[in-house]
Amino acid sequence: MAEDLNWAVxxxxxxxxxSTGKIFAQALARAGRHVFTxxxxxxxIRGGYTAYKIRTSVDKVQSVVDRLDILVALTQRTIDENLDxxxxxxxxxxxxERSWDAEIPEEMTAVDVPLKSLAEEAGGAIMRxxxxxxxxxxxxxxxxxxxDEALEKRFGGKxxxxxENNKEAARAGQEYVQENYDLDHLGYNIDTTDNDYVLLNxxxxxxxxxxxxxxxxYAGYPITPATSIMEYLTERIEDYGGHVVQxxxxxxxxxxxxxAARAGARSMTxxxxxGIDLMTETFGLVATSETPLVIADIQxxxxxxxxxxxxxxxxxxxxxxxxxxxxxxxxxxPTSITECFWKTVEAFNLAEKYQTPVFLVSDLAMSVTEQTxxxxxxxxxxxxxxxxxxxxxxxxxxxLDAQGxxxxxxxxxxxxxxxxxxxxxxxxxxxxxxxxxxxGRRTEEEDERVHQVNKRNRKVETARExxxxxxxxxxxxxxxxxxxxxxxNEGALIEALDYLEDDGIDVxxxxxxxxxxRPDLTExxxxxxxxxxxxxxxxxxxxxxxxxxxxTRVKRINKYTGVRFKADELADDITDKLTEEVPAQ
Amino acid sequence: xxxxxRFTDFKSDKQPTWCPGCxxxxxxxxxxxxxxxxGNDPDNTFVxxxxxxxxxxxxxxxxxxxxxxxxxALPVGTGVKMARPxxxxxxxxxxxxxxxxxxxxxxxxxxxxxxxTYVVMDxxxxxxxxxxxxxxxxxxxxTSTTPEGPKQxxxxxxxxxxxxxxxxxxxxxxxxxxxxxxxVQEAIEHDGFGxxxxxxxxxxxxxxxxxxxxRDNLVDLQEDEDHDPNDYEAAKEVILxxxxxxxxxxxxxxxxxxxxxxxxxxxxxxxxxxxxxxxAMDLVREFY
Ligand SMILES: Cc1ncc(C[n+]2csc(CCOP(=O)(O)OP(=O)(O)O)c2C)c(N)n1
Ligand code: SF4
Numbered sequence: 001m002a003e004d005l006n007w008a009v010x011x012x013x014x015x016x017x018x019s020t021g022k023i024f025a026q027a028l029a030r031a032g033r034h035v036f037t038x039x040x041x042x043x044x045i046r047g048g049y050t051a052y053k054i055r056t057s058v059d060k061v062q063s064v065v066d067r068l069d070i071l072v073a074l075t076q077r078t079i080d081e082n083l084d085x086x087x088x089x090x091x092x093x094x095x096x097e098r099s100w101d102a103e104i105p106e107e108m109t110a111v112d113v114p115l116k117s118l119a120e121e122a123g124g125a126i127m128r129x130x131x132x133x134x135x136x137x138x139x140x141x142x143x144x145x146x147x148d149e150a151l152e153k154r155f156g157g158k159x160x161x162x163x164e165n166n167k168e169a170a171r172a173g174q175e176y177v178q179e180n181y182d183l184d185h186l187g188y189n190i191d192t193t194d195n196d197y198v199l200l201n202x203x204x205x206x207x208x209x210x211x212x213x214x215x216x217x218y219a220g221y222p223i224t225p226a227t228s229i230m231e232y233l234t235e236r237i238e239d240y241g242g243h244v245v246q247x248x249x250x251x252x253x254x255x256x257x258x259x260a261a262r263a264g265a266r267s268m269t270x271x272x273x274x275g276i277d278l279m280t281e282t283f284g285l286v287a288t289s290e291t292p293l294v295i296a297d298i299q300x301x302x303x304x305x306x307x308x309x310x311x312x313x314x315x316x317x318x319x320x321x322x323x324x325x326x327x328x329x330x331x332x333x334p335t336s337i338t339e340c341f342w343k344t345v346e347a348f349n350l351a352e353k354y355q356t357p358v359f360l361v362s363d364l365a366m367s368v369t370e371q372t373x374x375x376x377x378x379x380x381x382x383x384x385x386x387x388x389x390x391x392x393x394x395x396x397x398x399x400l401d402a403q404g405x406x407x408x409x410x411x412x413x414x415x416x417x418x419x420x421x422x423x424x425x426x427x428x429x430x431x432x433x434x435x436x437x438x439x440g441r442r443t444e445e446e447d448e449r450v451h452q453v454n455k456r457n458r459k460v461e462t463a464r465e466x467x468x469x470x471x472x473x474x475x476x477x478x479x480x481x482x483x484x485x486x487x488x489n490e491g492a493l494i495e496a497l498d499y500l501e502d503d504g505i506d507v508x509x510x511x512x513x514x515x516x517x518r519p520d521l522t523e524x525x526x527x528x529x530x531x532x533x534x535x536x537x538x539x540x541x542x543x544x545x546x547x548x549x550x551x552t553r554v555k556r557i558n559k560y561t562g563v564r565f566k567a568d569e570l571a572d573d574i575t576d577k578l579t580e581e582v583p584a585q
Numbered sequence: 586x587x588x589x590x591r592f593t594d595f596k597s598d599k600q601p602t603w604c605p606g607c608x609x610x611x612x613x614x615x616x617x618x619x620x621x622x623x624g625n626d627p628d629n630t631f632v633x634x635x636x637x638x639x640x641x642x643x644x645x646x647x648x649x650x651x652x653x654x655x656x657x658a659l660p661v662g663t664g665v666k667m668a669r670p671x672x673x674x675x676x677x678x679x680x681x682x683x684x685x686x687x688x689x690x691x692x693x694x695x696x697x698x699x700x701x702t703y704v705v706m707d708x709x710x711x712x713x714x715x716x717x718x719x720x721x722x723x724x725x726x727x728t729s730t731t732p733e734g735p736k737q738x739x740x741x742x743x744x745x746x747x748x749x750x751x752x753x754x755x756x757x758x759x760x761x762x763x764x765x766x767x768x769v770q771e772a773i774e775h776d777g778f779g780x781x782x783x784x785x786x787x788x789x790x791x792x793x794x795x796x797x798x799x800r801d802n803l804v805d806l807q808e809d810e811d812h813d814p815n816d817y818e819a820a821k822e823v824i825l826x827x828x829x830x831x832x833x834x835x836x837x838x839x840x841x842x843x844x845x846x847x848x849x850x851x852x853x854x855x856x857x858x859x860x861x862x863x864x865a866m867d868l869v870r871e872f873y
Contacts, residue, residue, distance in 0.1 A: 029873075030873075196873065197873075198869055198870070198872035198873055199872055200872040204872070208868050208869070211862070211865070211868060212861040212862070212865050212868065213861075214857030214858065214862075216668065216854035216855075216857065217664065217667060217668050219660075219664065238849065240862060241852035241854065242854060243667055243845075243848060243850045243854075245663070245667065247660065248689055248690065248692075248693040249689065251656075251657055251660070251690075252657070252659075252660040252663075252689075252690055252693070253660075255653065255654075255657040255660035255661045255664065256660040256661070256663050256664035256667070257664060258651075258653075258661055259633070259651070259660065259661035259662060259663060259664025259665040259666075259667075259668070260664035260665065260667055260668035260854065261664070261668075262631075262649075262651055262664075262665060263631065263664065263665040263668035263669040263672060263854075263855065264668060264669065264853075264854070264855025265669075265854035265855055266854075267664070267668070281654055281657075282653075282654055282657070285653055285654050289651060289653075375866075375869045375870065375873075378868075378869045380860070380861035380865040380866050380868075380869070381860070381861075383860050383861035383865070384860060385857065385858070385859055385860055403598070421649075421669075421855055422628070422629060422630075422631050422649040422665075422669055422672045423628060423629055423669070423671065423672065424628065425628050426628070427628070428627040428628050428630075428647060428648050428649050428650075429649065429650070430597075430632075430643050430644060430648075430649075430650035430651070430652060431650065431651050431652070432643070432644070432651070432652035432653075433652065433653060433654055434652065441599055441644060442644060
């Protein structure tokens with residue numbers, strides 16, 4: 001039996017699938033096991049198929065694989081949808097008393113548990129999923145007391161009665177399986193460790209990073225899969241003296257955030273696809289008014305409304321080129337959940353140091369995936385705040401012109417001007433989207449225009465020189481073949497290395513968290529025999545920019561089914577690509 | 586805040602490029618007077634302007650200011666006020682800016698009751714784009730894009746505000762300088778969203794809604810002893826009266842609580858610690 005266990009619960013949207021899965025994931029994390037979760041969900045609140053999948057191991061897990069060992073099926077569709085991942089050793093927990101006649105292939109182990117009746121006995125039908133969790137504990141030999149801890153965390157706020165009922169429901173499921181089945185032959189046995197892990201998803205990490213970085217204002221408009229950042233901040237930002245506004249639309253959201261930022265707050269907005277389109281109008285204003293603003297785009301399948309609940313990395317061109325005219329900007333794209341935290345902190349620093357829009361580009365797979373980490377992965381002592389050239393009263397004088405006007409857009413060598421916020425004596429000034437002089441006053445004078453354009457663009461050059469636009473590296477640094485990836489594909493790629501190794505294939509993997517500016521990969525690509533760029537889109541947007549940088553052709557692996565890469569599948573794709581003919585130069 | 590601020594302190598040394606005689610001169614002067622009279626100074630004032638001839642106001646005033654994109658000034662003002670409840674926020678723009686492209690934002694800013702003052706320089710035309718119909722243009726007003734008139738009834742901004750739950754609704758006339766400044770001052774002093782629609786004639790493109798027209802037709806509510814701005818029904822009557830043009834404070838909700846107070850936002854959000862907040866590790870532990 002494999003070291004890791006793959007478990008899932010599936011049913012109709014509205015069946016409590018998410019909370020059931022989350023409780024089990026938390027129980028596993030409490031037991032010191034690593035967890036990696038993924039979700040299949042349809043864009044409907046009721047009536048759509050939905051599943052919560054957990055991969056767990058004592059070793060770090062960072063990808064999904066094509067295998068399901070234990071499936072809690074609340075509907076036939078759950079079984080049908082996952083048939084290709086089920087195998088001879090799989091156990092399927094279902095409720096035989098329910099009206100559907102479960103069709104379970106013979107080679108699998110059907111575990112019929114009267115979920116609803118047992119739940120009713122324990123205090124209410126609503127707990128049938130908890131009964132199933134108890135049954136799953138028994139099948140896998142997982143100590144049900146860890147489940148108790150997760151139930152306490154989940155229902156503690158609702159009173160001890162509810163917690164006790166739930167624990168009883170879990171016991172009922174456990175005992176039912178114990179009494180009616182002998183499943184030792186399945187051979188599942190879940191080891192535990194003494195490690196303490198936290199379990200969180202990419203959007204929670206972004207929200208946490210924002211708070212740690214001093215974000216105090218957030219305005220947003222709900223859109224999948226960005227909304228959970230707003231929900232996270234709504235519950236917590238007030239503890240830090242901040243506030244979240246649900247704006248009337250994205251045009252408003254970005255403009256509110258811009259207002260707060262100009263007033264001196266660290267400020268952020270987040271959206272996805274359609275929302276980014278609406279925000280595009282204001283990108284240029286953020287840049288020309290030199291306002292520090294973090295704009296997060298949690299990508300989903302487009303174009304248009306596309307597939308709102310499906311994975312894609314299709315907005316890279318938007319982040320790089322969106323907005324009319326030429327908009328200097330930074331584009332940062334975390335490659336893991338811990339990076340969602342750290343890159344968010346960095347995004348706020350970059351925004352204030354360079355007074356420019358920073359696009360924080362994540363994707364759906366990263367936003368909903370929960371993963372375990374040692375808490376030190378988010379060590380708050382490591383968080384540094386750099387507010388850039390924010391001037392106080394004493395420094396204002398240095399930046400006044402002969403008439404005593406504050407030179408808010410002073411042309412400086414590094415391209416960064418002083419920044420004064422309201423209340424700073426003698427620094428009152430105006431900022432505008434119109435081209436302006438150093439004082440912020442409209443001008444169409446040719447030299448002034450060129451000075452300001454150069455000044456703003458110089459910030460990018462300064463940052464290019466002064467910041468680390470690094471990449472992360474995995475696999476064998478001396479391997480002949482190079483794989484390049486961005487965004488959430490990193491985990492699957494790292495795990496694919498094991499599969500490739502089994503087949504005797506050696507590769508070097510570079511995972512790039514900076515899209516603009518980005519590391520220069522010329523040397524790495526020239527040293528490689530073959531280079532493959534892996535991304536979740538159809539046209540290879542990152543491959544395009546890499547080809548442009550290096551002036552050579554690269555191979556591409558593109559997935560745009562709406563589903564993230566799986567480690568084993570990616571290993572196969574890489575093997576195929578390496579034997580494919582190089583495209584004509 | 587210094588007590589010796591004069592209204593000219595709010596004037597920038599940039600000469601307005603408005604057409605001679607444009608109503609916007611008077612509108613701006615009244616705003617500056619009202620700001621000075623309410624004890625504000627340029628360093629604690631933030632003026633957000635829209636796009637249009639009217640939107641140029643931020644350039645001619647001296648304060649912290651942002652001149653943004655067309656129609657989005659109110660959200661910017663909202664952001665400024667939320668981050669800095671200590672700062673006086675004034676938002677200004679035209680009728681096209683506010684009631685056309687920005688109409689959605691108008692409804693929601695009113696509804697939120699953010700403590701800022703919104704001055705709309707209503708000339709019933711698009712000035713900057715050289716004379717097209719605006720949402721407040723009369724239905725038979727001929728323009729380059731509506732040669733036979735828009736053939737649609739104009740928006741009644743005061744009614745729109747009332748229907749959206751406004752806590753302060755007023756109208757003034759830019760050339761009635763004293764009254765205009767007084768009304769804007771009341772709007773600033775109001776706890777919540779102070780909305781003033783200002784008749785600010787465009788002498789170049791609008792030959793119907795002229796100074797003379799307003800002078801001849803304007804009824805000042807101050808002269809109507811019966812009008813009580815705290816009386817919602819009375820306000821409704823005045824606002825929905827399509828036969829007359831009024832100036833004065835139509836409506837004021839005495840119990841208005843501004844958005845930031847409702848939401849307990851009192852702190853200056855620009856102050857943040859040097860590193861992560863002290864108890865930030867709690868944010869991580871929450872995920873145990
Ligand atoms: C998104 C966008 N669309 C169109 C314009 C062009 N535009 C500039 S001002 C304006 C109308 C302004 O009218 P109004 O608000 O009544 O102001 P006025 O010039 O009359 O003071 C328009 C349509 C623009 N700047 N931005
Ligand atoms: S065009 Fe009209 S609104 Fe614009 S400046 Fe001239 S008079 Fe004023």
